[in-house]
Amino acid sequence: MAVREGLLALLQAEPHYGYQLKTEFEQATGGVWPLNVGQVYTTLDRLERDGLVSVRTGVDDQKLYSITLAGASALGDWWHAVPADEPPPRDELMLKVLMAIEDGEAHALDVVTRQRAALTELLQKRRRARSGESDGSDVAALLVTDALIVRAEADLRWLDVCESRILSMNAGTHRTRSAHRTRSTK
Protein backbone atom coordinates (compact mmCIF):
# COMPACT_ATOMS: atom_id res chain seq x y z
CA MET A 1 0.00 0.00 0.00
CA ALA A 2 1.15 3.50 -0.77
CA VAL A 3 -0.12 5.12 2.46
CA ARG A 4 3.46 5.45 3.62
CA GLU A 5 4.47 7.40 0.51
CA GLY A 6 1.26 9.44 0.62
CA LEU A 7 2.10 10.60 4.15
CA LEU A 8 5.65 11.44 3.09
CA ALA A 9 4.27 13.49 0.18
CA LEU A 10 2.10 15.51 2.58
CA LEU A 11 5.06 15.99 4.93
CA GLN A 12 7.21 17.20 2.04
CA ALA A 13 5.08 20.37 1.91
CA GLU A 14 5.27 21.11 5.64
CA PRO A 15 5.37 19.45 9.08
CA HIS A 16 2.05 17.93 10.20
CA TYR A 17 0.40 16.49 13.29
CA GLY A 18 -0.86 12.91 13.00
CA TYR A 19 -4.58 13.66 12.86
CA GLN A 20 -3.93 16.48 10.41
CA LEU A 21 -2.21 13.93 8.11
CA LYS A 22 -5.22 11.63 8.27
CA THR A 23 -7.59 14.45 7.26
CA GLU A 24 -5.43 15.79 4.46
CA PHE A 25 -4.74 12.31 3.07
CA GLU A 26 -8.47 11.65 2.83
CA GLN A 27 -9.13 15.02 1.19
CA ALA A 28 -6.35 14.51 -1.34
CA THR A 29 -7.73 11.12 -2.33
CA GLY A 30 -11.25 12.37 -2.97
CA GLY A 31 -12.73 10.69 0.10
CA VAL A 32 -12.38 7.16 -1.28
CA TRP A 33 -9.38 6.18 0.83
CA PRO A 34 -10.39 6.54 4.48
CA LEU A 35 -7.62 6.00 7.01
CA ASN A 36 -7.91 4.70 10.53
CA VAL A 37 -6.08 7.12 12.83
CA GLY A 38 -4.32 4.15 14.43
CA GLN A 39 -3.02 3.14 11.00
CA VAL A 40 -1.63 6.66 10.54
CA TYR A 41 0.28 6.58 13.83
CA THR A 42 1.55 3.03 13.21
CA THR A 43 2.84 4.11 9.79
CA LEU A 44 4.43 7.24 11.28
CA ASP A 45 6.14 5.13 13.95
CA ARG A 46 7.65 2.95 11.23
CA LEU A 47 8.70 5.94 9.18
CA GLU A 48 10.38 7.36 12.29
CA ARG A 49 12.04 4.02 13.03
CA ASP A 50 13.40 3.94 9.45
CA GLY A 51 14.70 7.49 9.74
CA LEU A 52 12.36 8.88 7.09
CA VAL A 53 10.53 11.28 9.44
CA SER A 54 11.58 13.09 12.57
CA VAL A 55 9.40 14.04 15.51
CA ARG A 56 9.38 17.05 17.76
CA THR A 57 6.91 18.35 20.29
CA GLY A 58 4.48 20.93 18.99
CA VAL A 59 1.43 22.74 20.36
CA ASP A 60 -0.18 21.12 23.45
CA ASP A 61 2.66 18.60 23.60
CA GLN A 62 1.43 16.92 20.40
CA LYS A 63 3.91 15.14 18.14
CA LEU A 64 4.76 17.19 15.07
CA TYR A 65 6.20 15.15 12.21
CA SER A 66 8.70 16.39 9.57
CA ILE A 67 10.25 14.63 6.61
CA THR A 68 14.00 13.93 6.85
CA LEU A 69 16.54 14.05 4.02
CA ALA A 70 16.35 10.26 3.80
CA GLY A 71 12.54 10.54 3.68
CA ALA A 72 12.72 13.09 0.84
CA SER A 73 15.05 10.76 -1.02
CA ALA A 74 12.70 7.77 -0.54
CA LEU A 75 9.79 9.91 -1.73
CA GLY A 76 11.80 10.96 -4.79
CA ASP A 77 12.43 7.31 -5.61
CA TRP A 78 8.68 6.64 -5.36
CA TRP A 79 7.76 9.50 -7.71
CA HIS A 80 10.20 8.15 -10.29
CA ALA A 81 9.42 4.45 -9.95
CA VAL A 82 7.09 2.98 -12.58
CA PRO A 83 4.74 0.13 -11.77
CA ALA A 84 6.50 -3.18 -12.28
CA ASP A 85 5.16 -5.58 -14.87
CA GLU A 86 2.09 -7.14 -13.41
CA PRO A 87 1.37 -10.84 -13.46
CA PRO A 88 -1.18 -11.99 -16.06
CA PRO A 89 -4.62 -10.56 -15.28
CA ARG A 90 -6.56 -13.03 -13.18
CA ASP A 91 -9.69 -11.18 -12.27
CA GLU A 92 -13.05 -12.83 -11.91
CA LEU A 93 -14.57 -11.30 -15.06
CA MET A 94 -11.80 -12.73 -17.21
CA LEU A 95 -12.06 -16.15 -15.56
CA LYS A 96 -15.82 -16.18 -16.07
CA VAL A 97 -15.59 -15.41 -19.78
CA LEU A 98 -12.73 -17.84 -20.41
CA MET A 99 -14.59 -20.64 -18.67
CA ALA A 100 -17.76 -19.81 -20.59
CA ILE A 101 -15.86 -20.02 -23.90
CA GLU A 102 -14.75 -23.50 -22.92
CA ASP A 103 -18.44 -24.28 -22.51
CA GLY A 104 -19.36 -23.21 -26.05
CA GLU A 105 -20.17 -20.11 -28.10
CA ALA A 106 -23.77 -19.65 -27.00
CA HIS A 107 -22.90 -19.73 -23.31
CA ALA A 108 -19.94 -17.43 -23.87
CA LEU A 109 -22.07 -14.84 -25.68
CA ASP A 110 -24.69 -15.08 -22.97
CA VAL A 111 -22.10 -14.43 -20.26
CA VAL A 112 -20.60 -11.51 -22.23
CA THR A 113 -24.05 -10.01 -22.73
CA ARG A 114 -25.00 -10.26 -19.06
CA GLN A 115 -21.70 -8.93 -17.81
CA ARG A 116 -21.84 -6.03 -20.27
CA ALA A 117 -25.33 -4.98 -19.21
CA ALA A 118 -24.33 -5.13 -15.54
CA LEU A 119 -21.11 -3.18 -16.13
CA THR A 120 -22.95 -0.56 -18.20
CA GLU A 121 -25.41 -0.09 -15.35
CA LEU A 122 -22.46 0.38 -13.02
CA LEU A 123 -21.00 2.93 -15.42
CA GLN A 124 -24.37 4.74 -15.55
CA LYS A 125 -24.45 4.90 -11.75
CA ARG A 126 -20.92 6.25 -11.52
CA ARG A 127 -21.63 8.78 -14.25
CA ARG A 128 -24.72 10.02 -12.44
CA ALA A 129 -22.89 10.12 -9.13
CA ARG A 130 -20.26 12.32 -10.70
CA SER A 131 -22.83 14.60 -12.31
CA GLY A 132 -24.53 15.18 -8.98
CA GLU A 133 -21.64 15.24 -6.58
CA SER A 134 -19.62 18.26 -7.44
CA ASP A 135 -19.52 21.69 -8.98
CA GLY A 136 -16.13 20.79 -10.42
CA SER A 137 -14.10 22.41 -7.67
CA ASP A 138 -13.14 19.14 -5.94
CA VAL A 139 -10.65 17.92 -8.50
CA ALA A 140 -9.56 14.95 -6.38
CA ALA A 141 -13.11 13.59 -6.14
CA LEU A 142 -13.65 14.09 -9.88
CA LEU A 143 -10.41 12.31 -10.76
CA VAL A 144 -11.20 9.38 -8.48
CA THR A 145 -14.62 8.98 -10.11
CA ASP A 146 -12.99 9.36 -13.52
CA ALA A 147 -10.65 6.50 -12.63
CA LEU A 148 -13.60 4.26 -11.70
CA ILE A 149 -15.42 5.20 -14.91
CA VAL A 150 -12.38 4.58 -17.09
CA ARG A 151 -11.80 1.15 -15.50
CA ALA A 152 -15.39 0.14 -16.15
CA GLU A 153 -14.98 1.37 -19.73
CA ALA A 154 -11.86 -0.74 -20.11
CA ASP A 155 -13.74 -3.85 -18.97
CA LEU A 156 -16.56 -3.02 -21.39
CA ARG A 157 -14.11 -2.62 -24.24
CA TRP A 158 -12.59 -5.96 -23.38
CA LEU A 159 -16.07 -7.55 -23.45
CA ASP A 160 -16.60 -5.99 -26.91
CA VAL A 161 -13.38 -7.63 -28.07
CA CYS A 162 -14.50 -10.93 -26.52
CA GLU A 163 -17.79 -10.74 -28.41
CA SER A 164 -16.05 -10.03 -31.73
CA ARG A 165 -13.59 -12.87 -31.24
CA ILE A 166 -16.27 -15.32 -30.14
CA LEU A 167 -18.45 -14.41 -33.14
CA SER A 168 -15.57 -14.84 -35.55
CA MET A 169 -14.35 -18.08 -34.03
CA ASN A 170 -14.42 -20.95 -36.42
CA ALA A 171 -16.38 -23.71 -34.74
CA GLY A 172 -14.16 -26.32 -36.32
CA THR A 173 -11.00 -24.94 -34.84
CA HIS A 174 -12.39 -24.01 -31.46
CA ARG A 175 -11.16 -26.25 -28.74
CA THR A 176 -14.18 -27.13 -26.66
CA ARG A 177 -13.97 -28.47 -23.20
CA SER A 178 -15.10 -31.90 -24.37
CA ALA A 179 -12.50 -32.02 -27.15
CA HIS A 180 -9.88 -30.92 -24.70
CA ARG A 181 -10.95 -33.62 -22.31
CA THR A 182 -10.88 -36.22 -25.05
CA ARG A 183 -7.34 -35.26 -26.00
CA SER A 184 -6.15 -35.04 -22.45
CA THR A 185 -7.36 -38.52 -21.62
CA LYS A 186 -5.57 -40.10 -24.59
Place this chain on the structure above:
Amino acid sequence: MTPTLEFRDIVKTFGSGSTEVKAVSHISLSIQPGEFVAITGPSGCGKSTLLHLAGGLEPPSAGRVLVHGRDVVDMTPNQRAALRRTDVGYVFQSLNLVPALTALENVMLPLELDGVAARHARSHATDALRSVGLHEQLSRYPDDFSGGQRQRIAIARALVGERRLLLADEPTGALDTINSDQVVELLASLASERGVAIVMVTHEPRFASWADRVVFMRDGKIVSETSPDFGESVSAAVTS
Protein backbone atom coordinates in the same frame (compact mmCIF):
# COMPACT_ATOMS: atom_id res chain seq x y z
CA MET B 1 -48.66 8.27 -21.92
CA THR B 2 -48.23 7.73 -25.66
CA PRO B 3 -44.64 6.73 -26.42
CA THR B 4 -42.76 9.16 -28.62
CA LEU B 5 -41.41 6.26 -30.64
CA GLU B 6 -42.52 2.66 -30.76
CA PHE B 7 -41.26 -0.29 -32.76
CA ARG B 8 -43.66 -3.20 -32.95
CA ASP B 9 -42.11 -6.46 -34.11
CA ILE B 10 -40.00 -4.73 -36.73
CA VAL B 11 -38.18 -6.71 -39.39
CA LYS B 12 -35.91 -5.22 -42.04
CA THR B 13 -34.30 -7.32 -44.74
CA PHE B 14 -32.01 -6.30 -47.56
CA GLY B 15 -31.63 -8.35 -50.74
CA SER B 16 -33.62 -11.47 -51.44
CA GLY B 17 -33.29 -15.20 -51.84
CA SER B 18 -29.83 -16.54 -51.07
CA THR B 19 -28.43 -13.01 -50.68
CA GLU B 20 -31.09 -11.90 -48.20
CA VAL B 21 -29.71 -10.27 -45.07
CA LYS B 22 -31.92 -9.69 -42.08
CA ALA B 23 -30.60 -6.41 -40.66
CA VAL B 24 -33.31 -6.08 -38.01
CA SER B 25 -35.15 -9.09 -36.69
CA HIS B 26 -38.40 -8.81 -34.72
CA ILE B 27 -37.55 -5.86 -32.55
CA SER B 28 -40.10 -4.26 -30.25
CA LEU B 29 -39.04 -1.18 -28.34
CA SER B 30 -40.82 1.79 -26.83
CA ILE B 31 -39.28 5.19 -26.09
CA GLN B 32 -41.12 7.60 -23.82
CA PRO B 33 -41.10 11.41 -23.94
CA GLY B 34 -38.00 12.68 -22.19
CA GLU B 35 -36.23 9.33 -22.33
CA PHE B 36 -32.65 9.13 -23.56
CA VAL B 37 -31.94 5.71 -25.04
CA ALA B 38 -28.57 4.57 -26.36
CA ILE B 39 -28.41 1.72 -28.85
CA THR B 40 -25.11 -0.05 -28.99
CA GLY B 41 -23.60 -3.19 -30.44
CA PRO B 42 -20.90 -4.45 -32.78
CA SER B 43 -20.52 -3.23 -36.34
CA GLY B 44 -23.29 -4.51 -38.59
CA CYS B 45 -25.63 -5.40 -35.71
CA GLY B 46 -28.43 -3.30 -37.22
CA LYS B 47 -28.34 -0.30 -34.89
CA SER B 48 -28.10 2.36 -37.60
CA THR B 49 -30.78 0.59 -39.66
CA LEU B 50 -33.06 0.80 -36.63
CA LEU B 51 -32.47 4.56 -36.50
CA HIS B 52 -33.33 4.93 -40.20
CA LEU B 53 -36.54 2.99 -39.63
CA ALA B 54 -37.40 5.27 -36.70
CA GLY B 55 -37.38 8.36 -38.85
CA GLY B 56 -39.08 6.84 -41.86
CA LEU B 57 -35.88 7.02 -43.92
CA GLU B 58 -36.33 3.29 -44.65
CA PRO B 59 -39.58 1.33 -44.71
CA PRO B 60 -39.62 -1.82 -42.57
CA SER B 61 -40.10 -5.19 -44.29
CA ALA B 62 -42.61 -6.08 -41.58
CA GLY B 63 -43.93 -4.60 -38.37
CA ARG B 64 -44.98 -1.12 -37.28
CA VAL B 65 -43.12 2.09 -36.48
CA LEU B 66 -45.17 4.60 -34.51
CA VAL B 67 -44.06 8.19 -33.93
CA HIS B 68 -46.30 10.02 -31.46
CA GLY B 69 -48.76 7.16 -31.96
CA ARG B 70 -48.92 7.67 -35.74
CA ASP B 71 -47.95 4.76 -37.94
CA VAL B 72 -45.08 5.79 -40.20
CA VAL B 73 -45.58 2.71 -42.38
CA ASP B 74 -49.09 3.78 -43.40
CA MET B 75 -48.07 7.34 -44.27
CA THR B 76 -47.80 8.60 -47.80
CA PRO B 77 -44.31 9.74 -48.89
CA ASN B 78 -45.44 13.34 -48.45
CA GLN B 79 -46.68 12.66 -44.94
CA ARG B 80 -43.41 10.95 -44.04
CA ALA B 81 -41.46 13.93 -45.41
CA ALA B 82 -43.64 16.25 -43.33
CA LEU B 83 -42.99 14.09 -40.26
CA ARG B 84 -39.25 14.42 -40.81
CA ARG B 85 -39.54 18.18 -41.22
CA THR B 86 -41.70 18.86 -38.21
CA ASP B 87 -41.48 16.03 -35.67
CA VAL B 88 -38.14 14.27 -35.98
CA GLY B 89 -34.64 15.72 -35.84
CA TYR B 90 -31.43 14.04 -36.97
CA VAL B 91 -27.87 14.44 -35.82
CA PHE B 92 -25.10 12.65 -37.65
CA GLN B 93 -21.36 12.34 -37.28
CA SER B 94 -20.96 14.64 -40.30
CA LEU B 95 -22.63 17.90 -39.42
CA ASN B 96 -23.69 19.14 -42.85
CA LEU B 97 -23.75 22.76 -41.76
CA VAL B 98 -23.75 25.30 -44.58
CA PRO B 99 -20.45 27.20 -44.20
CA ALA B 100 -21.73 30.35 -45.90
CA LEU B 101 -24.63 30.70 -43.44
CA THR B 102 -24.36 31.94 -39.85
CA ALA B 103 -25.24 29.70 -36.91
CA LEU B 104 -28.67 31.33 -36.75
CA GLU B 105 -29.28 30.96 -40.48
CA ASN B 106 -28.23 27.31 -40.41
CA VAL B 107 -30.75 26.59 -37.68
CA MET B 108 -33.46 28.64 -39.40
CA LEU B 109 -32.98 26.75 -42.65
CA PRO B 110 -35.28 23.74 -42.10
CA LEU B 111 -38.09 26.02 -40.96
CA GLU B 112 -37.70 28.33 -43.94
CA LEU B 113 -37.68 25.34 -46.29
CA ASP B 114 -40.92 24.34 -44.62
CA GLY B 115 -42.43 27.74 -45.42
CA VAL B 116 -42.29 29.24 -41.93
CA ALA B 117 -42.14 33.04 -41.98
CA ALA B 118 -38.63 34.42 -41.42
CA ARG B 119 -39.64 36.26 -38.24
CA HIS B 120 -41.01 33.09 -36.64
CA ALA B 121 -38.13 31.01 -37.96
CA ARG B 122 -35.66 33.45 -36.40
CA SER B 123 -37.43 33.28 -33.06
CA HIS B 124 -37.57 29.45 -33.03
CA ALA B 125 -33.93 29.21 -34.14
CA THR B 126 -32.80 31.59 -31.41
CA ASP B 127 -34.67 29.46 -28.84
CA ALA B 128 -33.03 26.30 -30.19
CA LEU B 129 -29.57 27.85 -30.05
CA ARG B 130 -30.31 29.02 -26.50
CA SER B 131 -31.11 25.43 -25.52
CA VAL B 132 -27.61 24.39 -26.61
CA GLY B 133 -25.92 27.41 -25.00
CA LEU B 134 -24.98 29.26 -28.19
CA HIS B 135 -27.55 32.05 -28.25
CA GLU B 136 -24.91 34.75 -27.87
CA GLN B 137 -23.06 33.73 -31.00
CA LEU B 138 -25.89 33.80 -33.54
CA SER B 139 -24.09 35.66 -36.28
CA ARG B 140 -20.86 33.69 -36.30
CA TYR B 141 -20.13 31.24 -39.10
CA PRO B 142 -19.54 27.49 -38.61
CA ASP B 143 -15.80 27.85 -39.19
CA ASP B 144 -15.63 30.24 -36.22
CA PHE B 145 -16.73 27.47 -33.84
CA SER B 146 -14.93 24.46 -32.34
CA GLY B 147 -15.96 20.96 -33.43
CA GLY B 148 -18.04 20.50 -30.29
CA GLN B 149 -19.80 23.83 -30.80
CA ARG B 150 -20.54 22.97 -34.44
CA GLN B 151 -22.16 19.74 -33.26
CA ARG B 152 -24.25 21.87 -30.85
CA ILE B 153 -25.44 23.96 -33.80
CA ALA B 154 -26.37 20.74 -35.63
CA ILE B 155 -28.33 19.61 -32.54
CA ALA B 156 -30.11 22.98 -32.40
CA ARG B 157 -31.01 22.61 -36.07
CA ALA B 158 -32.31 19.10 -35.41
CA LEU B 159 -34.52 20.36 -32.57
CA VAL B 160 -35.74 23.67 -33.99
CA GLY B 161 -39.48 24.11 -33.89
CA GLU B 162 -41.43 21.65 -31.82
CA ARG B 163 -39.61 18.46 -32.69
CA ARG B 164 -39.78 16.07 -29.75
CA LEU B 165 -37.80 13.15 -31.17
CA LEU B 166 -34.09 13.39 -31.82
CA LEU B 167 -32.26 10.59 -33.63
CA ALA B 168 -28.49 10.74 -33.30
CA ASP B 169 -26.15 8.43 -35.24
CA GLU B 170 -22.66 8.38 -33.69
CA PRO B 171 -22.92 12.12 -32.92
CA THR B 172 -19.52 12.14 -31.22
CA GLY B 173 -17.67 10.30 -33.95
CA ALA B 174 -15.72 13.32 -35.17
CA LEU B 175 -14.99 14.86 -31.76
CA ASP B 176 -12.32 14.50 -29.10
CA THR B 177 -13.21 13.05 -25.70
CA ILE B 178 -13.87 16.32 -23.86
CA ASN B 179 -16.07 17.73 -26.66
CA SER B 180 -17.81 14.37 -26.99
CA ASP B 181 -18.59 14.30 -23.28
CA GLN B 182 -20.07 17.79 -23.52
CA VAL B 183 -22.23 16.92 -26.52
CA VAL B 184 -23.61 13.75 -24.90
CA GLU B 185 -24.17 15.60 -21.63
CA LEU B 186 -26.13 18.18 -23.64
CA LEU B 187 -28.27 15.43 -25.17
CA ALA B 188 -28.93 14.03 -21.69
CA SER B 189 -30.01 17.45 -20.43
CA LEU B 190 -32.25 18.07 -23.47
CA ALA B 191 -34.03 14.84 -22.61
CA SER B 192 -34.36 15.43 -18.88
CA GLU B 193 -35.05 19.18 -18.95
CA ARG B 194 -36.99 19.67 -22.19
CA GLY B 195 -38.69 16.30 -22.47
CA VAL B 196 -37.16 15.48 -25.85
CA ALA B 197 -37.02 11.73 -26.57
CA ILE B 198 -33.55 10.88 -27.82
CA VAL B 199 -32.29 7.73 -29.50
CA MET B 200 -28.53 7.69 -29.91
CA VAL B 201 -26.57 5.04 -31.75
CA THR B 202 -23.03 4.66 -30.45
CA HIS B 203 -20.38 1.99 -30.18
CA GLU B 204 -18.72 3.75 -27.25
CA PRO B 205 -19.72 2.55 -23.75
CA ARG B 206 -18.44 5.85 -22.38
CA PHE B 207 -21.16 7.79 -24.18
CA ALA B 208 -23.85 5.13 -23.95
CA SER B 209 -23.59 5.37 -20.17
CA TRP B 210 -25.06 8.89 -20.23
CA ALA B 211 -28.37 7.42 -21.42
CA ASP B 212 -31.31 6.51 -19.18
CA ARG B 213 -31.43 3.12 -20.87
CA VAL B 214 -28.87 1.27 -22.93
CA VAL B 215 -30.06 -1.27 -25.48
CA PHE B 216 -27.59 -3.88 -26.75
CA MET B 217 -28.02 -5.36 -30.23
CA ARG B 218 -26.41 -8.31 -31.96
CA ASP B 219 -27.29 -9.84 -35.34
CA GLY B 220 -30.31 -7.59 -35.75
CA LYS B 221 -31.81 -8.47 -32.36
CA ILE B 222 -31.94 -6.87 -28.94
CA VAL B 223 -29.91 -9.13 -26.67
CA SER B 224 -30.20 -7.13 -23.45
CA GLU B 225 -30.85 -3.70 -22.02
CA THR B 226 -30.14 -1.85 -18.82
CA SER B 227 -33.05 -1.05 -16.53
CA PRO B 228 -34.82 2.17 -17.39
CA ASP B 229 -34.00 4.44 -14.52
CA PHE B 230 -35.74 7.70 -14.95
CA GLY B 231 -39.06 9.06 -13.84
CA GLU B 232 -39.85 11.99 -11.64
CA SER B 233 -37.59 14.59 -13.19
CA VAL B 234 -38.53 13.59 -16.74
CA SER B 235 -42.23 13.46 -16.03
CA ALA B 236 -42.01 16.88 -14.47
CA ALA B 237 -40.26 18.26 -17.54
CA VAL B 238 -42.79 16.73 -19.87
CA THR B 239 -45.91 17.81 -18.04
CA SER B 240 -44.79 21.32 -17.10
